[in-house]
Amino acid sequence: xxxxxxxxxxxxxxxxxxLLSPREIRKMSVTSIITADTYDDDGYPIDxxxxxxxxxxxxPGLRCKTCGGRAGECPGHFGHIELVAPVxxxxxxKTIRKVLRSVCSNCSRLLxxxxxxxxxxxxxxxxxxMTHLPDAVINEVFKEARKTKVCPYCDHEQxxxxxxxxTDYIEDxxxxxxxxxxxxxxxxxxxxxxxxxxxxxxxxxxxxxxTVLPVPPVTVRPSITLESGQRSEDDLTHKxxxxxxxxxxxxxxxxxxxxxxxxxxxxxxxxxxxxxxFDNEVSGVPPARHRSGRPLKTLTQRLKGKEGRxxxxxxxxxxxxxxxxxxxxxxxxxxxxxxxxxxxxxQMTIPVRxxxxxxxxxxxxxxxxxxxxxxxxxxxxxxxxxxxxxxxxKEELAEKLELGWIVERQMQDGDIVLxxxxxxxxxMSIMAHRVKVxxxxxxxxxPAVCPPYNADFDGDEMNMHVLQTEESRAEASILxxxxxxxxxxxxxxxxxxxxxDHISGMFLLTxxxxxxxxxxxxxxxxxxxxxxxxxPAGYDKDGHxxxxxxxxxxxxxxxxxxxxxxxxxxNKCDTCxxxxxxxxxxxxxxNGELIKGTIDEKAIGAFKGMILDRITKKYGSAxxxxxxxxxxxxATRGVMKTGLxxxxxxxxxxxxxxxNIDEEIAKxxxxxADLIRAYENKELDPLPGRTLDETIELKIMQTLxxxxxxxxxxxxxxxxxENSAVIxxxxxxxxxxxxxxxxxxxxxxxxxxxERIRRGYAGRTLPHxxxxxxxxxxxxxxxxSYKSGLNPTEYFFHSIGGREGLVDTAVRTSQSxxxxxxxxxxxxxxxxxxxxxxxxxxxxxxxxKYGEDGIDSTKSxxxxxxxxxxxxxxxxxxxVE
Amino acid sequence: MxxxxxxxxxxxxxxxxxxxxxxxSILKHYNIGREDLPKIKVSDPVVKEIGAExxxxxxxxxxxxxxxxxMYYRYVID
Numbered sequence: 001x002x003x004x005x006x007x008x009x010x011x012x013x014x015x016x017x018x019l020l021s022p023r024e025i026r027k028m029s030v031t032s033i034i035t036a037d038t039y040d041d042d043g044y045p046i047d048x049x050x051x052x053x054x055x056x057x058x059x060p061g062l063r064c065k066t067c068g069g070r071a072g073e074c075p076g077h078f079g080h081i082e083l084v085a086p087v088x089x090x091x092x093x094k095t096i097r098k099v100l101r102s103v104c105s106n107c108s109r110l111l112x113x114x115x116x117x118x119x120x121x122x123x124x125x126x127x128x129x130m131t132h133l134p135d136a137v138i139n140e141v142f143k144e145a146r147k148t149k150v151c152p153y154c155d156h157e158q159x160x161x162x163x164x165x166x167t168d169y170i171e172d173x174x175x176x177x178x179x180x181x182x183x184x185x186x187x188x189x190x191x192x193x194x195x196x197x198x199x200x201x202x203x204x205x206x207x208x209x210x211t212v213l214p215v216p217p218v219t220v221r222p223s224i225t226l227e228s229g230q231r232s233e234d235d236l237t238h239k240x241x242x243x244x245x246x247x248x249x250x251x252x253x254x255x256x257x258x259x260x261x262x263x264x265x266x267x268x269x270x271x272x273x274x275x276x277x278f279d280n281e282v283s284g285v286p287p288a289r290h291r292s293g294r295p296l297k298t299l300t301q302r303l304k305g306k307e308g309r310x311x312x313x314x315x316x317x318x319x320x321x322x323x324x325x326x327x328x329x330x331x332x333x334x335x336x337x338x339x340x341x342x343x344x345x346x347q348m349t350i351p352v353r354x355x356x357x358x359x360x361x362x363x364x365x366x367x368x369x370x371x372x373x374x375x376x377x378x379x380x381x382x383x384x385x386x387x388x389x390x391x392x393x394k395e396e397l398a399e400k401l402e403l404g405w406i407v408e409r410q411m412q413d414g415d416i417v418l419x420x421x422x423x424x425x426x427x428m429s430i431m432a433h434r435v436k437v438x439x440x441x442x443x444x445x446x447p448a449v450c451p452p453y454n455a456d457f458d459g460d461e462m463n464m465h466v467l468q469t470e471e472s473r474a475e476a477s478i479l480x481x482x483x484x485x486x487x488x489x490x491x492x493x494x495x496x497x498x499x500x501d502h503i504s505g506m507f508l509l510t511x512x513x514x515x516x517x518x519x520x521x522x523x524x525x526x527x528x529x530x531x532x533x534x535x536p537a538g539y540d541k542d543g544h545x546x547x548x549x550x551x552x553x554x555x556x557x558x559x560x561x562x563x564x565x566x567x568x569x570x571n572k573c574d575t576c577x578x579x580x581x582x583x584x585x586x587x588x589x590x591n592g593e594l595i596k597g598t599i600d601e602k603a604i605g606a607f608k609g610m611i612l613d614r615i616t617k618k619y620g621s622a623x624x625x626x627x628x629x630x631x632x633x634x635a636t637r638g639v640m641k642t643g644l645x646x647x648x649x650x651x652x653x654x655x656x657x658x659x660n661i662d663e664e665i666a667k668x669x670x671x672x673a674d675l676i677r678a679y680e681n682k683e684l685d686p687l688p689g690r691t692l693d694e695t696i697e698l699k700i701m702q703t704l705x706x707x708x709x710x711x712x713x714x715x716x717x718x719x720x721x722e723n724s725a726v727i728x729x730x731x732x733x734x735x736x737x738x739x740x741x742x743x744x745x746x747x748x749x750x751x752x753x754x755e756r757i758r759r760g761y762a763g764r765t766l767p768h769x770x771x772x773x774x775x776x777x778x779x780x781x782x783x784x785s786y787k788s789g790l791n792p793t794e795y796f797f798h799s800i801g802g803r804e805g806l807v808d809t810a811v812r813t814s815q816s817x818x819x820x821x822x823x824x825x826x827x828x829x830x831x832x833x834x835x836x837x838x839x840x841x842x843x844x845x846x847x848x849k850y851g852e853d854g855i856d857s858t859k860s861x862x863x864x865x866x867x868x869x870x871x872x873x874x875x876x877x878x879x880v881e
Numbered sequence: 882m883x884x885x886x887x888x889x890x891x892x893x894x895x896x897x898x899x900x901x902x903x904x905x906s907i908l909k910h911y912n913i914g915r916e917d918l919p920k921i922k923v924s925d926p927v928v929k930e931i932g933a934e935x936x937x938x939x940x941x942x943x944x945x946x947x948x949x950x951x952m953y954y955r956y957v958i959d
Contacts (some may be wrong), residue, residue, distance in 0.1 A: 126959070837911055844917055853948035
């Protein structure tokens with residue numbers, strides 16, 4: 001293999017966390033840094049400067065003076081700066097404060113009696129036994145010690161220590177210097193340190209006050225050479241320069257015997273620079289800025305947050321063998337397929353080892369080279385050398401090809417890839433698809449797989465990852481393939497299924513007893529690869545055979561399927577007439593034959609599809625996938641047969657209907673006026689638990705809501721079942737009757753936080769109304785329909801309501817995203833064991849039975865525990881209680 | 882003040898000290914020791930109520946939306 005990765009020289013046995021002691025800092029340091037300059041005039045690093053060659057090298061050609069490595073080989077080495085006066089490490093402010101408050105200001109002993117100290121130590125031992133963290137007990141120690149007002153050892157009275165941001169500690173109105181704090185901490189005996197939860201060998205409290213500052217290696221803060229040849233230093237280097245400059249000035253001033261005031265100022269300045277070196281976002285400290293005014297990115301900023309070292313560089317990874325482009329629909333693809341643009345397929349490769357059985361095949365790939373489609377881009381020889389296949393060397397390479405070499409062949413039809421759309425919120429956000437190489441420049445996918453990805457085609461982009469090993473391909477095809485994810489573990493029903501046109505197409509096809517000629521029938525079923533038609537349903541008067549839409553649909557149902565359910569179009573009558581339903585809304589399937597009923601969202605839709613659900617559970621996921629494929633193909637042709645379009649004239653309603661609607665609204669307004677009069681005459685009875693004001697609001701809202709529904713019903717009746725919008729709404733394909741009401745009849749009440757609009761001027765919403773007017777139109781009731789157009793006040797109220805919706809969605813997404821992140825972090829290591837229990841990594845049980853009932857929801861009917869009853873009754877033929 | 886039992890409150894599931902034999906079979910089923918059970922402090926009000934001591938195992942019968950009734954076992958610690 002490649003020799004650039006060195007073998008691991010030592011194995012890690014254990015890791016000890018602690019504080020760096022000044023001794024340790026000096027020990028690991030390769031040089032003291034005393035000058036703030038970096039390079040001399042020749043561009044050569046200055047000795048004992050910030051770019052000293054002993055700290056490691058970043059310029060090519062130079063060698064590290066410590067390890068002799070070249071740039072890239074040398075890992076870098078720490079240096080140090082001797083601080084003239086001690087300063088506080090901002091990161092430890094919390095701990096310093098706690099220790100300072102729990103330690104005697106005179107004798108530096110922990111302010112607890114020996115007995116108590118002993119008790120706490122015992123508690124630590126017990127917690128360690130149980131492998132629990134001692135954090136809670138440590139806090140208890142500090143809390144107890146702080147309560148002590150007189151030192152039990154030297155009887156010294158303790159005074160309150162106030163902490164002032166960012167680094168000041170004030171005792172009796174006098175500011176403690178870092179030196180004073182350090183002196184106190186040095187005096188704390190080892191036993192007392194243990195009681196405070198620290199290990200005196202690895203972390204003495206005085207080490208939280210810095211006397212020596214470690215200087216990170218140059219490899220951590222590389223300078224960049226700009227195009228002009230000018231060097232631009234890293235932010236950390238800039239900060240270190242500041243620290244050294246102030247440190248020097250401090251030294252000079254103190255040696256020259258400068259007045260106390262100047263010394264104190266310089267000390268504070270040194271503290272500021274060291275503070276911002278560690279963290280440039282401490283509250284109370286103005287951030288150190290670059291010349292351009294941009295705040296410097298110092299140590300904490302490098303590690304923290306989404307783009308920090310942990311979340312951005314270590315947990316977040318970037319990958320090879322991936323592609324991203326816009327997605328577009330193609331109902332002729334299987335749900336298990338993904339259309340990949342040729343240009344991408346030529347770039348993506350799969351490594352194949354050469355065996356005697358595929359030698360000739362691999363030769364053929366290489367012979368085609370990188371330009372002609374299923375070719376090969378690289379060949380890896382037996383000795384690990386990687387050779388690019390070019391037009392020039394392809395013949396030579398094909399000739400030389402030996403067993404054991406690896407050929408990186410281009411992706412081709414049938415290869416398995418992972419397909420993903422962000423945000424990846426659930427397992428169905430990444431599924432395995434089989435490749436279908438197609439022309440054009442977008443990924444193509446069957447629109448039935450849009451729901452799990454939450455994708456649409458308004459410019460969405462998706463990612464593809466090419467699997468590189470046989471194991472990963474096997475795993476992906478068994479666990480991650482789309483057909484294995486038809487049933488959602490969230491509710492145990494299908495999450496993949498017909499959407500939009502699939503539903504309206506099937507609805508149009510199976511509704512009514514239409515006569516379909518032989519040619520039409522074959523055309524409809526051609527793509528589903530069904531070539532034999534059943535017995536015709538009858539003969540026309542001129543003797544030609546005809547079939548019905550229900551028969552056509554039955555052809556894609558598997559044999560032996562029995563199912564009965566109420567369709568989406570069902571009117572929810574009081575007593576269901578079942579087979580005699582006059583709306584054809586009771587679906588009956590016997591032995592794979594659609595006898596009665598209309599196919600709509602309830603039958604084949606994503607989330608609801610009953611037929612889909614039954615087929616996947618009874619005949620397996622492959623049959624489910626086949627059914628969805630056939631549905632998408634048949635439905636798109638079905639919808640094309642009649643056509644389905646919608647225009648503004650589809651919202652036209654007859655004059656009489658318009659009059660009816662106006663009447664209805666006028667009546668509602670009259671009712672509201674009556675209510676208001678009753679309210680003003682104090683004749684209104686308040687509802688239980690409500691004030692009078694709330695009651696009137698509620699009643700008005702109710703009245704207007706009902707009125708809007710009634711206008712909707714009037715419009716709906718006049719539009720009729722042949723209206724394409726009604727077809728879409730009733731079949732569940734898209735839109736609702738409410739949408740239609742708003743378009744054709746009346747938009748209705750606009751609300752903010754579930755109440756009528758009240759904000760605006762004193763006592764009224766707009767100057768167009770009287771003060772105190774409680775009427776419908778003064779509080780956001782929109783009488784007009786979208787088609788007739790809104791008047792100015794209505795338009796304004798509608799904008800208020802609409803804006804609330806927008807704000808809500810924006811807030812909801814950010815909040816639920818954060819909730820999701822926290823839940824995932826909390827639950828990611830829990831695992832369902834083979835014994836059905838849920839355990840965390842240590843083996844401690846969290847749930848004795850997964851979900852308390854141990855049921856895999858994908859294998860139950862919509863999480864209904866009565867699944868077993870169905871199985872029993874289907875076998876025995878008897879109903880089970 | 883009148884005395885009342887915590888267990889009478891509808892939000893508190895039924896707690897009892899687990900039967901030794903039953904416990905043994907549970908531990909055997911999951912192939913674990915007592916310490917691997919979820920824990921409950923002896924100072925927990927409901928533990929005081931039923932008088933369980935450190936080392937005992939409390940059996941909790943909870944109402945479950947999925948299973949109707951679900952058993953849970955917690956090891957009493959100090």
